[in-house]
Amino acid sequence: MLEVRNLMVFFENALALNDFSMEVAKRELIGILGPNSAGKTTLMNAISGLLVDIRIKEMRRGGERISMYGSIDYEGKDITWTDPSERVKRGIVLCRERHPVFKESSVMENLKIAGYLMPRSHIKKTLEYGLELFPNLKRLRHKKAGFMSGGEQQMLAILMGIVANPKLFLLDEPLLGLSPMIQKMVMDTVLRLRSDLSLTILITEQFARPVLPVIDRGYVIENGILTVKGTGPELMENPEVKAAYLGS
Amino acid sequence: MGILIYGFINSAILALLAMGFNLTFGISGVANFAYGAIYVFTGFLVWILINSFALGYWISVLISLCLAFLVGVFIFYAVIRRIKGMALSEVIATFGVGIAGMELFRYFGFIGSKYGLPPIFGGNVSIGHVTVDLQRIMIGVMAVLLTLFVYLFTRHTKIGLAFRAIAQDERTALTFGINSDKTVALSMGFGSALGAASAILILPLGNITVEGGYDVLLNALAVCIVGGLGSSVGIMVASGLIGYAQTATAFFLETHWMMLVSLIAIAMILTVKPSGLFSQQKELEERV
Numbered sequence: 001m002l003e004v005r006n007l008m009v010f011f012e013n014a015l016a017l018n019d020f021s022m023e024v025a026k027r028e029l030i031g032i033l034g035p036n037s038a039g040k041t042t043l044m045n046a047i048s049g050l051l052v053d054i055r056i057k058e059m060r061r062g063g064e065r066i067s068m069y070g071s072i073d074y075e076g077k078d079i080t081w082t083d084p085s086e087r088v089k090r091g092i093v094l095c096r097e098r099h100p101v102f103k104e105s106s107v108m109e110n111l112k113i114a115g116y117l118m119p120r121s122h123i124k125k126t127l128e129y130g131l132e133l134f135p136n137l138k139r140l141r142h143k144k145a146g147f148m149s150g151g152e153q154q155m156l157a158i159l160m161g162i163v164a165n166p167k168l169f170l171l172d173e174p175l176l177g178l179s180p181m182i183q184k185m186v187m188d189t190v191l192r193l194r195s196d197l198s199l200t201i202l203i204t205e206q207f208a209r210p211v212l213p214v215i216d217r218g219y220v221i222e223n224g225i226l227t228v229k230g231t232g233p234e235l236m237e238n239p240e241v242k243a244a245y246l247g248s
Numbered sequence: 249m250g251i252l253i254y255g256f257i258n259s260a261i262l263a264l265l266a267m268g269f270n271l272t273f274g275i276s277g278v279a280n281f282a283y284g285a286i287y288v289f290t291g292f293l294v295w296i297l298i299n300s301f302a303l304g305y306w307i308s309v310l311i312s313l314c315l316a317f318l319v320g321v322f323i324f325y326a327v328i329r330r331i332k333g334m335a336l337s338e339v340i341a342t343f344g345v346g347i348a349g350m351e352l353f354r355y356f357g358f359i360g361s362k363y364g365l366p367p368i369f370g371g372n373v374s375i376g377h378v379t380v381d382l383q384r385i386m387i388g389v390m391a392v393l394l395t396l397f398v399y400l401f402t403r404h405t406k407i408g409l410a411f412r413a414i415a416q417d418e419r420t421a422l423t424f425g426i427n428s429d430k431t432v433a434l435s436m437g438f439g440s441a442l443g444a445a446s447a448i449l450i451l452p453l454g455n456i457t458v459e460g461g462y463d464v465l466l467n468a469l470a471v472c473i474v475g476g477l478g479s480s481v482g483i484m485v486a487s488g489l490i491g492y493a494q495t496a497t498a499f500f501l502e503t504h505w506m507m508l509v510s511l512i513a514i515a516m517i518l519t520v521k522p523s524g525l526f527s528q529q530k531e532l533e534e535r536v
Contacts, residue, residue, distance in 0.1 A: 049422075050422055050423065053419075053422055053428070057332070060329065060331075060332065061334055083427075084423065084425070085425035085426070085427050088423070088425035089425060093423065094423045100417065100419075101420075102412070102413055102416040102420070104412075105412060105413075112409055113412065114424050115424075116410055117424070117425040
């Protein structure tokens with residue numbers, strides 16, 4: 001479904017991703033693990049097309065020079081330079097890191113914004129499904145998103161992604177800053193969504209413990225370079241991964 | 249009683265002037281300093297369409313609104329797009345475009361007091377002992393209606409929701425397929441069209457002059473700065489404050505002191521609360 005080949009991304013002279021390749025098959029759940037500044041977010045931005053937009057805007061105002069080499073194929077077509085809204089239309093939806101909700105808007109308004117490209121009937125149908133999945137959000141639906149807790153904001157962010165009707169759902173550090181209990185809830189939700197909506201999911205995380213047991217395959221990156229890849233159980237058995245990400 | 253009514257109308261005028269400027273700024277963060285030029289441009293355009301092309305009033309108004317919208321969109325693509333995000337450059341560039349546009353009218357001989365727009369309704373009404381012409385009543389009504397329209401538009405249409413999304417977080421908006429360039433261009437267009445609407449409503453009270461454009465920009469800025477840039481509640485409160493202050497000044501002192509009121513208001517608010525009375529962007533940060 002998705003194939004990233006020899007992707008290299010530079011911010012000025014700093015190398016954020018170095019010759020990174022990966023492939024994702026339909027309905028897989030793939031984990032991207034790595035510490036801070038490993039290049040996880042850059043990879044997500046490259047796949048979702050945000051990087052293309054950021055690059056254009058930086059170029060216009062003479063800011064940071066961003067260069068990208070390599071290619072990204074999605075459903076057999078090259079999308080390396082396709083603009084982000086076109087990718088959303090084709091089903092690549094990114095949920096950015098740090099609970100990306102519109103803080104000044106109410107929960108309902110956030111969800112309506114997320115359905116920008118969708119017809120009203122689709123939004124309505126998805127909301128019926130989604131609000132049943134997150135009873136908390138249903139209760140808070142008139143509250144300003146900025147006043148909710150981090151966990152609630154993350155749930156909202158995920159539901160917003162679902163409203164945008166993804167086929168390939170990119171989750172960038174969804175567990176960041178959440179308590180272990182909420183982390184488990186988020187992971188359970190992701191699994192539920194995956195089976196209900198037959199999604200293909202790509203999830204990045206620094207903290208591997210809640211992620212490793214559930215993923216089909218994983219890639220570990222450090223300093224923009226792929227260091228280990230393998231199936232979930234393989235990674236859990238790998239001594240280096242164990243030491244670095246599971247703390248044992 | 250006179251102060252009350254005329255103060256209200258003056259406030260409505262200020263609110264109308266500030267609305268378009270505020271809409272564009274609130275959504276895209278672009279301070280459109282060509283706003284006064286668009287106001288003057290609309291005035292002369294309607295005048296030309298009515299008097300030189302002998303078109304009807306409403307058709308001229310419609311054409312002018314559409315053209316003002318297009319001018320706003322054009323300014324975005326031609327000028328602002330490549331400097332977006334650099335506030336100072338945006339101000340200088342749009343101000344430059346504005347001055348060029350306004351002074352072009354002077355160059356082509358649009359000077360003097362023969363240029364005026366017809367009122368929508370002629371005639372007067374009496375409220376108590378005060379006589380008010382219908383155009384001023386119309387301004388009050390339209391200020392309320394347009395505020396309502398903008399409020400509903402930004403909350404219940406796709407474009408309006410895209411406006412609110414871009415205003416809050418451009419990159420997250422992008423992840424839902426909201427094209428930021430297009431949305432910002434539309435916000436410039438809507439802001440300009442609102443400015444044009446205010447010109448069509450307000451200009452019948454006096455003459456269309458090039459200098460009027462500078463006053464409009466100054467008043468719009470004063471209201472937006474006092475109210476807090478990007479806040480619609482702030483606009484209402486600030487235009488009320490400045491509006492009544494101006495009317496009282498004109499009533500108790502002399503008319504030519506009026507212009508000072510907005511300048512003093514800007515100076516005062518910048519020393520006391522620089523983010524404005526109701527700065528929306530800060531609301532959450534201050535509370536959480």
